[in-house]
Amino acid sequence: MNKKNIEKIATERIEILIENALLQIKDNEKLSQSYANLASKIAMRVRIRMPYFTRQLFCKKCKQFIVPGVNSRVRIGRTRVKSIRITCMKCKHVYRKIIVN
C-alpha cells in the first residue's frame, strides 16, 4: 500500500472513532475516552494531523477527549478582543481562543 492509501484509511478510521466517541460521551465516558485515544494514536502512528474540528475536542493539557457541555465549558470572553475560553473539566485547564472575523 502506498502512503496516500494509508492516510486515507487512517483518516476514515479516525472519523469513525471520533463519531463513536461523541455518541458515547454521555452514556459511557470510559468507552468514549478509549475511542478518542485510539483515534489520536492512529493519527500519531500514521503521522497525520487530525481534522481541525477533531483537534478542538482534545484538551491541550491533559489530552483527554472533552466535549463542550459534557466535560468542558465554553465561555465567550468579555474583553474587546473577541475570544472564547474553554475550560477542561478534567484538569481545570483554561485556554483561550481568539476569534477573528
Ligand SMILES: [Zn+2]
Ligand atoms: Zn484537560
